[in-house]
Amino acid sequence: MKWSNIRLIFLRELRDQLRDRRTLFTIVVLPMLLYPLLGITIFQVSQFRREHPTQVWLIGSGSLPATPALLDRERFSADFASAASSDLIRLHVDHQIPDEVITLGVRHVAEQAISDGTYDAVVFVPNEFASRLDEFRTWMGADRGGRDLQEADKFMVPQPEIFSNSANDKSAIAFQRVEIILRNWRDAIATANLRSSNIPIAARMPFEFRSTDLAVEASRNAAFWSKMLPFVVLVWALTGAFYPAVDLCAGEKERGTLETLLSSPALRGEIVWGKLLTVTVFSITTSMLNLLSLAFTGALFFRQINGAAGAPSLQMGLPPVSTIGWLLLALLPIAALFSALALGIAAFARSSKEGQYYLMPLLMITLPLMMLSMMPATELDLGTSLIPVTGMMLLLQALVDGDYATAGQFVVPVMGITGLCCWFAIRWAIDQFKNESVLFRESERFGLGVWLRHVVRDRGKYPTFGAGLLCGVLLLTIRFVGSTFATMPESWSDFVAMTLLTLIAFIGLPPLLMAFVLAKDPRATLGLKMPRLSTFPMAFLMAIVIHPVAKAFSDFVCRLYPISGEMTEQLTGMSTLINQAPGLWAIVLVMALTPAIFEELAFRGFILSSLLSRGNKWTAILLSSVFFGAAHGILQQSITAGALGLVIGYIAVQSRSILPAILFHFVYNSLSVSLGILLPNWLEQYPVLALFFTVSDMDFVYDWSIVAGSGVLSVLLFSWFSRGVFSKKHKVMAVEKRPLAGPVTNLTT
Amino acid sequence: MIRVENISKEYADLRTGQFVALGGISFHAEPGQIYGLLGPNGAGKTTALRILSTVLKPTGGSASINGSDVVTEAEAVRHQIGFVSNNTAVYDRMTAWEMVEYFGRLYGLDVELLRARMEAIFEQLQMNEIRDVLGGKMSTGMKQKVSIARAIVHDPPVLIFDEATVGLDVLVARALLESVSQLRENGKCILFSTHIMREAERLCDRVAIMHRGRVLAEGSLDELREQHDEPDLEELFFDLITAQECLAVA
Incomplete structure (x- = not known):
């Protein structure tokens, strides 16, 4: 690739986008207008809430007690309402309860009055309110020595009622204003009652809690902004990347200029890099302009709110200055990631209009990852740092918070995983630009019948890549739906029945059926061909040799993402069931042999074979491993199974058969289930084994020397699989794009 | 200069299973020559030109421009063409x-x-x-x-024009044809696809008449007229296409 070409394409695209009014509007004008407009709207609403007068209807003022007096002529008394508050309440007072209220009921009349806008709130004072209150006060003041508290029920005072409509803003504001005044008035009545009973006023509220916020203003600001700013920055980075990406890919297709560019000496990689740099620049610019506009509007907003007379002061200031720097630093990799994803997706669209539709799926994937970091219980640790986007958000939060120790601890994993995702996304975008069926995709009317006929009629020797993906998604869906109906087995026989049903009916059967329907050679598709005999002992050996490393990895994963209490309980329950098995042979049969056969038929048989039809061995192995891992249900198990899926997939591809993969799977599972059971007895019989294993409960740990040795030997065995036997022949397979068991005959001759 | 040997291009198609855009076409064009690809819409002209400009890869056959293979030496080819x-x-x-x-x-x-x-x-x-x-x-x-x-x-020594006069008014189209003619005078090898017979008659030294991804006839205009005993190129074109359509129906 030539940097001069990348630079040339980048500068052209940049100039092109800067001359596009729509892009400029989205990137420059929108952020400049959006936040000030939002700020003005919020300010207007708060002004409205503060200054708009409300109409209140007080019914039955004649039943109010003379003291303390709630009203002073036609206004609320200054003892209970501030002058400003009284000015904002237009009070209409009815001394007696009107006839219509008596006839129709107060609720009905109040509802009518609020809904037709005559009043915003209605206060109803029931008849005999004052007299009953007076009776209660007299009873309270009487000197009766030992009081009979049950007698107090006789003096139940009828309750005044405030009618309002919380769905109506004006009515809600009226309620808030009136409620404060009535509470003050009620407190005054309570105080008077206590006084008349010769009880100290302090009896009503003997003490109060004092609260002291130890946070200094700067850290309080940081805590607020650290949640908000990374979210704003990342959302706009994604949006800012998407629109230019659509214009630079789908737009170019639409205008016909892409074909001309593709026939120029610029390589596809150079074109993608040039466009990627442009999109990244726009992504960063959009995000930073939004940030600056938000900060500027925020500063003005807080000043206005805090400076307004009578308004409660907002205890919030601007974010620390260093925030801008951290956000900008984090933006570089994350904007590149979003830009590459947007570019890859936009390349698929035939037109700009179609491209716009693809924004939603991208948002649906990335938004939950962003939201995850904002959940109260989510903290930056090794586990969360390895989640793309979430890790970056949490790192930013730590940096804005000023928690540099935590941030420094996890900056490498966060940057590492972001960089890795970025690399994959860029590779994908370049692949998209090399793919004729993506670049010159033409519209085709889709019909289910036509498609089904096409699938069966035009099936090849092996299923297509899409069939592999479909099978993977289908298995995961069945697994998910099945798990919602599954109940915890209560005995060993229940456990056996459930395991066999899951493995045979839900994991094994769908790919078997699909192999017969979607491929002309089901046997070859499922990899059921005899490989070289030497692969069997090597697969057997590999399973034993890799076990310590895999076990150590599994333990590491469990430390990284601790298993929840509920899940631990379930696993313990499962262990109890396993203990009921008639013997180790039964456990091995159910938990090692059966999964080895049916999971391999599904994941290394049908799925891997189908995915290999695109000719990229590593993509196929990786995707089949992801499906294999995800099918395990529990996150910790999924990660380990996914990693082992890579190994088994590699063995299957290199040996052109799933039979060695089945053997590996069987031996590995057998070791996993039997060592936990056998080791405690073995250690008693042969204490020397304690040098290699540590046993606790039903679990065990390999000594580090065993793990290290296992690692070295695994690498050697890998090299046997990769170089010793099949290297040249594998290239033949990749070029011919033949799936798993395709070239066996050629290779063995 | 341009060597096309039996190139084919197939696409997966929902309805028919496989759509053959090019069913193995061959032709040669030399410097100072305008080679016309004539055919109705959907004949496969654009597909052939896209393959020669390295935008698409052929499913079978081979093609080279100035000695560089369009698949294995795509970058060298792109330097030698104008599209x-x-x-x-x-x-x-x-x-x-x-x-x-x-x-x-x-x-x-x-x-x-x-x-x-x-x-x-x-x-x-x-x-x-x-x-x-x-x-x-x-x-x-x-x-x-x-x-x-x-x-x-x-x-570039080779220029590829894909229905370049479509949508142009008479004056502009004529000016373009004159430009193309001038380029031939300068020794360029020109591949010119069109479905307008008058343009081909006026401009091309040799032509290939294409239909449904195949070459039905190939040669200089005089050779074609002589072979098919038809002085008018448009009539000749029409007869060939009609005969092919009848065969396809039968």
Whole structure:
């Protein structure tokens, strides 16, 4: 690739986008207008809430007690309402309860009055309110020595009622204003009652809690902004990347200029890099302009709110200055990631209009990852740092918070995983630009019948890549739906029945059926061909040799993402069931042999074979491993199974058969289930084994020397699989794009 | 100069299973020659030209331009061709000068040489008036001129025109044909696809008549007239296509 070409394409695209009014509007004008407009709207609403007068209807003022007096002529008394508050309440007072209220009921009349806008709130004072209150006060003041508290029920005072409509803003504001005044008035009545009973006023509220916020203003600001700013920055980075990406890919297709560019000496990689740099620049610019506009509007907003007379002061200031720097630093990799994803997706669209539709799926994937970091219980640790986007958000939060120790601890994993995702996304975008069926995709009317006929009629020797993906998604869906109906087995026989049903009916059967329907050679598709005999002992050996490393990895994963209490309980329950098995042979049969056969038929048989039809061995192995891992249900198990899926997939591809993969799977599972059971007895019989294993409960740990040795030997065995036997022949397979068991005959001759 | 040997191109198709866009076509074109690909819409002309311009890869067969294979030496091929497509393919937000300069630099031309060539081309194609006009504000004729200027800026030995006169008015189309003719005089090897017989008669030295991805007849215009005993190219074309359609129905 030539940097001069990348630079040339980048500068052209940049100039092109800067001359596009729509892009400029989205990137420059929108952020400049959006936040000030939002700020003005919020300010207007708060002004409205503060200054708009409300109409209140007080019914039955004649039943109010003379003291303390709630009203002073036609206004609320200054003892209970501030002058400003009284000015904002237009009070209409009815001394007696009107006839219509008596006839129709107060609720009905109040509802009518609020809904037709005559009043915003209605206060109803029931008849005999004052007299009953007076009776209660007299009873309270009487000197009766030992009081009979049950007698107090006789003096139940009828309750005044405030009618309002919380769905109506004006009515809600009226309620808030009136409620404060009535509470003050009620407190005054309570105080008077206590006084008349010769009880100290302090009896009503003997003490109060004092609260002291130890946070200094700067850290309080940081805590607020650290949640908000990374979210704003990342959302706009994604949006800012998407629109230019659509214009630079789908737009170019639409205008016909892409074909001309593709026939120029610029390589596809150079074109993608040039466009990627442009999109990244726009992504960063959009995000930073939004940030600056938000900060500027925020500063003005807080000043206005805090400076307004009578308004409660907002205890919030601007974010620390260093925030801008951290956000900008984090933006570089994350904007590149979003830009590459947007570019890859936009390349698929035939037109700009179609491209716009693809924004939603991208948002649906990335938004939950962003939201995850904002959940109260989510903290930056090794586990969360390895989640793309979430890790970056949490790192930013730590940096804005000023928690540099935590941030420094996890900056490498966060940057590492972001960089890795970025690399994959860029590779994908370049692949998209090399793919004729993506670049010159033409519209085709889709019909289910036509498609089904096409699938069966035009099936090849092996299923297509899409069939592999479909099978993977289908298995995961069945697994998910099945798990919602599954109940915890209560005995060993229940456990056996459930395991066999899951493995045979839900994991094994769908790919078997699909192999017969979607491929002309089901046997070859499922990899059921005899490989070289030497692969069997090597697969057997590999399973034993890799076990310590895999076990150590599994333990590491469990430390990284601790298993929840509920899940631990379930696993313990499962262990109890396993203990009921008639013997180790039964456990091995159910938990090692059966999964080895049916999971391999599904994941290394049908799925891997189908995915290999695109000719990229590593993509196929990786995707089949992801499906294999995800099918395990529990996150910790999924990660380990996914990693082992890579190994088994590699063995299957290199040996052109799933039979060695089945053997590996069987031996590995057998070791996993039997060592936990056998080791405690073995250690008693042969204490020397304690040098290699540590046993606790039903679990065990390999000594580090065993793990290290296992690692070295695994690498050697890998090299046997990769170089010793099949290297040249594998290239033949990749070029011919033949799936798993395709070239066996050629290779063995 | 251009060697096409039995190239084919197939696409997966929902309805028919496999759609054969090119069923194995062959032809040769030499320097100083205009080779016409004639055929109705959907004959496979654009697919063939896209393969020769390395935008698509053939499913079978081979093709080379000036000795470079279009699949294995795609980069070398791209340096030796200029491609003018049927939709002018002009950037809306670039001026004529910027566009030609952009492609000249992509072809790796030295700044001084590029400037000199651009001045000459703008003069030759009478484009100085639209030098600073944005693509979006140009007429179709102007756009096609820019498209030609862009294709010849690096002085390639081979030029590919894909139905370049579609949508042009008579005056502009005639000017374009004259430009193409002039390029032949300069020794360029030109591949010119069209479905307008008058253009082919006026311009092409040799032609291949294509239909449904196959070459039905190939040779110089005189050879074709003689072989098929039909002096009028349009009638000849019509007879060949009709006969092919009848065969397909039968």
